Amino acid sequence: MITRRQLLKRSLLVSLSPVVPAFLTRTAGAAETDKDGRVLVVIQLDGGNDGLNTVVPYRDENYARLRPKLKLPQDRLIKLNDELALHASMKAAGELFEHGRLTIVQGVGYPNPNRSHFRSMAIWHTARLDEAEHGQYGWLGRALDTQAATRTGPHAVYSSLGSVPLALWGRRSATIEVKSKDELALDSPVELLQAATSTTDECSQLARRVSVECGDAFATCERLAPILAGQMAPGEDDGPTRLAAHLSIISALIKAGTTARVYYAAQRGYDTHASQTYEHARLLREFAGAVKTFLDDLAASGLADRVLVLAFSEFGRRAAENASEGTDHGAAAPVFIAGPNLASPIIGPAPNLSQLKDGDVEMAVDFRQVYATILRQWLGVPPAEVLGAAFDELALFRA
Amino acid sequence: MESAADYWKPYEPTAAAPWNRRRAVHLHRRAGFAATWAELERDLAGNPQDAVTRLIAGQARIDAVPGDFEALAKMLTDAATASQLDRRLKAAWVFRMLFSPDPLGERLTLLWHNHFATSNLKVQNLKFIDAQNDVLRRHGRAPFGELLAAAVHSPAMLVWLDADKNVSAHPNENLGRELMELFTLGIGNYTEADVQQAARALTGWKVVADQFRFRGERHDGGEKTILGQTAKFDGDGLLALLIEQPATARRVAWRLCRMMLGEPLIDDAAIDALAESLKKHDLNIGGAVEIVLRSERFFAAENIAATIAAPPQYVIGTVRALECFVPPPSTLLLAGWMTRMGQDLFYPPNVGGWSEGKAWLASGAIVARANFLTALVEGRLAQSGAARDFGPLIQRHCGEVNLAQSVEWLAELAFGGLPQSITHGVEREAASRGKDGASALSSAILLLFSRPEAHLA
Numbered sequence: 029m030i031t032r033r034q035l036l037k038r039s040l041l042v043s044l045s046p047v048v049p050a051f052l053t054r055t056a057g058a059a060e061t062d063k064d065g066r067v068l069v070v071i072q073l074d075g076g077n078d079g080l081n082t083v084v085p086y087r088d089e090n091y092a093r094l095r096p097k098l099k100l101p102q103d104r105l106i107k108l109n110d111e112l113a114l115h116a117s118m119k120a121a122g123e124l125f126e127h128g129r130l131t132i133v134q135g136v137g138y139p140n141p142n143r144s145h146f147r148s149m150a151i152w153h154t155a156r157l158d159e160a161e162h163g164q165y166g167w168l169g170r171a172l173d174t175q176a177a178t179r180t181g182p183h184a185v186y187s188s189l190g191s192v193p194l195a196l197w198g199r200r201s202a203t204i205e206v207k208s209k210d211e212l213a214l215d216s217p218v219e220l221l222q223a224a225t226s227t228t229d230e231c232s233q234l235a236r237r238v239s240v241e242c243g244d245a246f247a248t249c250e251r252l253a254p255i256l257a258g259q260m261a262p263g264e265d266d267g268p269t270r271l272a273a274h275l276s277i278i279s280a281l282i283k284a285g286t287t288a289r290v291y292y293a294a295q296r297g298y299d300t301h302a303s304q305t306y307e308h309a310r311l312l313r314e315f316a317g318a319v320k321t322f323l324d325d326l327a328a329s330g331l332a333d334r335v336l337v338l339a340f341s342e343f344g345r346r347a348a349e350n351a352s353e354g355t356d357h358g359a360a361a362p363v364f365i366a367g368p369n370l371a372s373p374i375i376g377p378a379p380n381l382s383q384l385k386d387g388d389v390e391m392a393v394d395f396r397q398v399y400a401t402i403l404r405q406w407l408g409v410p411p412a413e414v415l416g417a418a419f420d421e422l423a424l425f426r427a
Numbered sequence: 428m429e430s431a432a433d434y435w436k437p438y439e440p441t442a443a444a445p446w447n448r449r450r451a452v453h454l455h456r457r458a459g460f461a462a463t464w465a466e467l468e469r470d471l472a473g474n475p476q477d478a479v480t481r482l483i484a485g486q487a488r489i490d491a492v493p494g495d496f497e498a499l500a501k502m503l504t505d506a507a508t509a510s511q512l513d514r515r516l517k518a519a520w521v522f523r524m525l526f527s528p529d530p531l532g533e534r535l536t537l538l539w540h541n542h543f544a545t546s547n548l549k550v551q552n553l554k555f556i557d558a559q560n561d562v563l564r565r566h567g568r569a570p571f572g573e574l575l576a577a578a579v580h581s582p583a584m585l586v587w588l589d590a591d592k593n594v595s596a597h598p599n600e601n602l603g604r605e606l607m608e609l610f611t612l613g614i615g616n617y618t619e620a621d622v623q624q625a626a627r628a629l630t631g632w633k634v635v636a637d638q639f640r641f642r643g644e645r646h647d648g649g650e651k652t653i654l655g656q657t658a659k660f661d662g663d664g665l666l667a668l669l670i671e672q673p674a675t676a677r678r679v680a681w682r683l684c685r686m687m688l689g690e691p692l693i694d695d696a697a698i699d700a701l702a703e704s705l706k707k708h709d710l711n712i713g714g715a716v717e718i719v720l721r722s723e724r725f726f727a728a729e730n731i732a733a734t735i736a737a738p739p740q741y742v743i744g745t746v747r748a749l750e751c752f753v754p755p756p757s758t759l760l761l762a763g764w765m766t767r768m769g770q771d772l773f774y775p776p777n778v779g780g781w782s783e784g785k786a787w788l789a790s791g792a793i794v795a796r797a798n799f800l801t802a803l804v805e806g807r808l809a810q811s812g813a814a815r816d817f818g819p820l821i822q823r824h825c826g827e828v829n830l831a832q833s834v835e836w837l838a839e840l841a842f843g844g845l846p847q848s849i850t851h852g853v854e855r856e857a858a859s860r861g862k863d864g865a866s867a868l869s870s871a872i873l874l875l876f877s878r879p880e881a882h883l884a
Contacts, residue, residue, distance in 0.1 A: 074777070143600075143619070144608060146779055159615075190776035191769070191786040204790050211767070211791045215801040216873060223856045224877040230846040231879070232732060234689075238788060238879035245790035246797070296548075296777075301589040301601050351597030352589065 066406055067282055069291045069322075070168070071271070071339040072193065073315065075299030076145065078308055079344035079361030080379065080389065083132055086113045090381035094348045098305060098355070108132075111378050117313035120320035121364070125373060129323065130366045131424060134376035135392030137360030141343060145299070145357070149342040153194035155396050155415050162194070167399055168290050169198025170414045171407060175289075176200035182248070185281055187274040188294040196292060203292075204248055206277055212249035221246050271295045272318035279325050282335065289407065298341055302352035315339070319366055336367035336406050340395070346387050347379075359388035363398055371426045397422055431707070434700035435718045438475055438726040446475045449843030453731045456884040457687060458482055458720055459530030461744030463490045464824050464840055479720045483713070485529030491752040492528045500527070508553045516553050517762035517772040520560065524743045525758065535567035535716070536560065537739060538686050540772075543578045543610060544780035545587045547773045554637065555583035556773050568713030571679050571705070572670040575610060579666070580632075580639040588778075591633040595647035598626035605778050606669065613681075616674040617654060624651040628660035676702040676710060683712070687719045689733020690784065697724075732842070735787050736884040738768035741796060744884075745803065745876055748841055750820055756808035764802075767795035788882065797877050804869045817868050830854055830864070834871050842880045849878075 084100055085091050087110065092099050105113035106122040112132075114122050124130035138157060142148045151157055155167040165173075172183040176198070183201040186192045196203040206212060214221065225239045225246070271293060278291040295315055300308050319337055326332045344361025360379075379389040400411035400419040412418045440446040451470045455462035459482060462470070466489050470478040481487045493499055500523050507515035524533045540563055547556045559581040566574040578584060579602070585591050593599035603625035607617045631646030632639065641662070651660045653668060660668065669675055680701035684693045701715055708714045719725055736744065742761050762772060769792045775781055806814045821833050828836070834854045838845040853874045861867025875881070 144604065144614065145777065146608075147614065191782045191789060207791050211794060213798075214794060215798045220856070220860065220870065220873060221797050221877060223852070224874045225879060226849070226852060227879060228846060228848050230848065232883075234733060234883060235879040238735070238882050241788045241790075242793050242877075242879060242882075245788075245793035248790055249794050301599055302592045350592070350599055351594060352592035352599060354589075354592070354599075356600055 065289065065334065067289055067291065067335050068402065068407060069278060069293070069335060069337045070195070071315070071319070071337060072292070072294040073298050073339060073341035074294050074296040075341070076343045076345055076357055077298045077341035077361060078300060078304065078355050079341075080347060081308060082115050082118070082312060083134065083362045084113045084115065085111055085378050085381065087111050088378070088381050094381060096349070097353050098349045108374065112374065115309065115312050117309040118316040121316035124320055124323070124366055128370060128373070129368070130364065131370045131372065132374050133363045133365065133393055133398055133422065134374065135360045135379055135389060136340070136363040136376070136395050136398060137343070137391035138395055139391070141359035141388065141391070143343065143357040145342060150194060152340060152342055152395060155399055165199060166193070166195035166197045167414055168195045168292070169201055169203075171403055171409045172201030172290060173198045174409050174413065179287065182288055184290040184292060185278065185286070185288045186292045187277045188292070189296070190294065193292060193294070196290070206281065207274070209277060212253045214246065214249055214253070218246050218250045269314045269318060271314055272321055275318050275322040276325070279322055282326065282331060283329055300345070300354050301350070301356060302354035304354045323366060333368045336365065336402065338398070338402060339364040344389060347381060347384050347389055348387060360391040361389070363395070365424065369425050371423050375422055375424070393422070394419060429696070429700065431700045431704040434696070435704070435722040435724065437721045438723045440475065444723075444726060444728065446471070447843070448839055449731060450475065450726055451478065452841070452843035453726070454478055454482065454720070455487070456736070456740070456744060457734065459487060459534060460524060460740055461748045461841070462487070463747060463750055465489045467840070475726065476721060479717070482531050482720070483717055485532060487530060488528055490747075490750060491526060493526055496526055496528060504557055508557050511553060513547055513553060513773060514759055514762065516557060518758035520772055521743070521758040521762045521765070524739055525746065525761070531716070532564060532567060534686065535712070536564045537737070538682065539563040539567055539574065539578070541775065541780035541783070542682055543584065544775035544778055545583050546775050550583050550586045552583070552586065555581070555586060559583040568716065569711070571675070571710035571712055572666070574712065575670065576663070576666055579606060579610065582634045582637060582639060585632060585634050585639065590629060593626060593630050593632065594645040595627070595630045598623065598630060598647070600626040602626070603629050609778060611669040611678060612672055612674040613678045616672070621653050624653045625665055627651050628653065628665040629662045632662055670710065673702070673706070676705045679710060679712070680705055680715070683715055683719065685783070687716070687725060689730050691733065692724060692727075692730055732880060732883040734884050735784050736882055737783065737787055738765040738770040738792075740884050741768065741882065742799065745800065745881070749817065749872070751803065751815060754809040754811050756803065757810065760808050764795060764799040768792045768799070796882065800873055800876050804873055814869065816865055817872060818865060821868070830858055830867050830871065833868060834875070837871065837875050841875060845880065
């Protein structure tokens with residue numbers, strides 16, 4: 029492992045390369061002065077996480093009634109208090125909780141829940157309930173837009189399979205993707221590839237747009253590749269799960285002092301319509317373990333105070349299990365927030381299973397309250413501008 | 428409103444829109460996987476409608492179509508499913524894209540793979556995945572109702588959307604919802620109640636001994652009201668109802684437009700006009716494809732190079748245009764490059780499929796495209812491992828020519844020509860990099876095939 033000082037020196041050398049703009053990393057000096065800049069890491073649990081079997085109201089007799097086959101054995105649960113417990117496979121999250129590094133916000137959703145993966149995810153991504161506003165910009169893209177004029181981009185990094193989520197689409201802010209570290213090593217000289225992107229007025233508008241995309245991509249990877257190569261010890265890719273591998277890339281980028289303030293990763297597979305017991309346990313184990321490893325890694329570099337993690341899913345699942353030992357698309361569910369200076373371990377009431385609405389847990393906290401809180405209190409962005417309306421903020425951080 | 432026939436008026440060459448190399452290149456890049464020089468020359472010697480006819484009839488390719496193609500493709504596919512290795516099944520599909528006499532058929536198979544996006548991530552059964560791929564190919568030009576029925580009855584789909592978990596006592600909505608939202612009507616054209624009733628209609632569908640079976644005892648035989656109609660719908664009745672809906676015709680029209688027209692040309696008028704002719708012809712896909720490919724709009728200047736080439740188009744198109752047939756590139760490696768460019772065959776990101784268009788050009792994907800090209804030129808995609816010598820290709824088609832002439836010819840081959848200011852720049856850059864003629868030519872190919880135009884179709 030190279031030292032931080034060596035790394036910064038190396039970044040500086042890279043930034044002097046004549047063909048690329050100062051694109052991704054600040055100079056070594058600037059990275060030092062901006063080291064207390066705050067960063068948000070969003071983890072998307074794709075498919076609709078079964079909140080009821082994640083944060084379990086284990087004393088509630090309705091839980092056992094609604095989940096005759098899927099109810100989790102009480103003795104193995106990780107008890108958080110007299111009514112709530114974490115799934116047994118979330119030991120790592122339990123440790124974060126114990127040390128005050130994890131807050132669970134319960135019953136997070138929105139009015140008139142939509143059960144389409146795409147529509148509900150679009151609602152979470154855009155923070156807009158109206159479908160007509162789903163085509164263009166996401167809440168994080170809008171938040172980053174407010175700073176795009178004064179901060180060099182890229183403003184966000186996406187590191188997972190699939191394409192950049194709508195949440196990150198902005199009008200001026202730029203997101204790049206880094207899915208694996210060797211993705212950013214060019215096998216031909218960058219000068220040659222940059223020469224190939226040259227266009228003239230005779231080229232079509234679309235060709236010129238593609239040319240800009242190509243030029244940016246080559247410049248980005250030219251700057252980033254040595255940083256990633258230096259940050260990750262050989263063989264690190266073999267061990268961790270996919271989510272952990274993506275979070276380790278994000279960790280490397282944060283340590284390298286990249287310009288991005290928002291990082292985004294996704295974990296797939298939560299659409300558990302059938303035989304979910306084993307698979308759901310595996311997903312939660314991977315999730316909790318990856319988050320804890322990530323935060324511990326940052327803490328070891330003295331960066332833990334700068335990083336807040338938000339994990340959400342597009343919806344929870346129906347309170348009652350289906351006949352396939354799975355669960356169908358539901359509504360409100362818990363959201364996880366991990367990081368420094370958290371005020372209270374649990375926000376929002378435990379789900380009321382005796383009063384379901386259309387078979388779903390009723391919403392207790394609007395997801396836009398969570399967003400508003402993070403926007404203002406963590407990222408320093410006025411929430412109303414981003415969310416299109418004012419929302420009550422939560423007592424998430426210690427005063 | 429303009430009638431469908433007027434809207435899709437057939438293309439006839441004019442002084443303003445002549446039948447030239449740019450248009451011939453356009454036809455193959457947009458509806459196939461680019462063309463070789465001989466294929467372009469043949470098309471230019473005749474008229475454009477004959478070129479379209481050949482593409483539709485699966486007779487567009489001259490070069491590198493093995494006489495026993497079907498037998499070879501089947502052997503590779505069977506070996507792949509027997510091996511249980513998904514990368515071999517991906518390679519077998521790449522073999523089809525590369526060597527099939529019917530490139531349009533493979534493009535349509537890709538299109539339906541995105542429409543009925545099913546991932547082996549969940550299905551975990553290569554036989555099912557292969558059988559579904561075969562269904563999409565076989566019915567890719569059929570009336571949409573036939574394709575839809577075959578696709579949703581395929582065991583891969585039944586596993587993917589939990590159909591055989593859907594029983595009368597406890598309906599599972601997964602298939603019912605995606606059937607309406609993604610496969611037929613599109614969002615906004617049905618209610619939540621319709622989804623629940625559709626799920627009831629679909630009860631009793633099951634995979635038994637690797638085949639679709641209807642199990643009456645699991646079926647809810649009661650009345651259901653779906654889209655305002657009340658009947659004792661079963662699954663097939665539901666499909667028949669969905670096929671009749673105008674929204675379904677529009678959604679199929681939209682899908683086909685997205686393949687054949689650039690974004691600025693796709694508006695309500697285009698979708699309505701295509702939907703209208705689909706409705707007149709039993710939603711016949713092949714007929715609709717033909718109507719668009721033959722049209723003036725398809726050959727209009729603003730439709731040329733107006734879409735972003737998907738990974739298979741970029742990879743296969745480059746290999747074919749440059750006639751990289753001897754030694755053939757490894758189909759396993761080509762499939763691997765498509766994955767790195769964002770299209771992992773048989774593993775779409777979710778039930779909605781790949782986002783396409785601009786989404787193909789994420790930074791990592793652009794780097795993958797550049798690195799693929801480097802690997803191709805350096806010979807790392809073929810077993811011999813020796814750098815590919817493009818001299819013989821130039822020699823074959825142009826005789827003895829200098830670097831400048833080679834660059835001009837390559838630009839004609841790939842794009843139907845480029846502005847001289849560009850080709851001159853490419854020549855200068857290539858000459859300054861090449862120690863000898865061969866390496867200057869390789870640099871020219873790298874420069875030309877990583878140009879922005881190379882990512883368009």
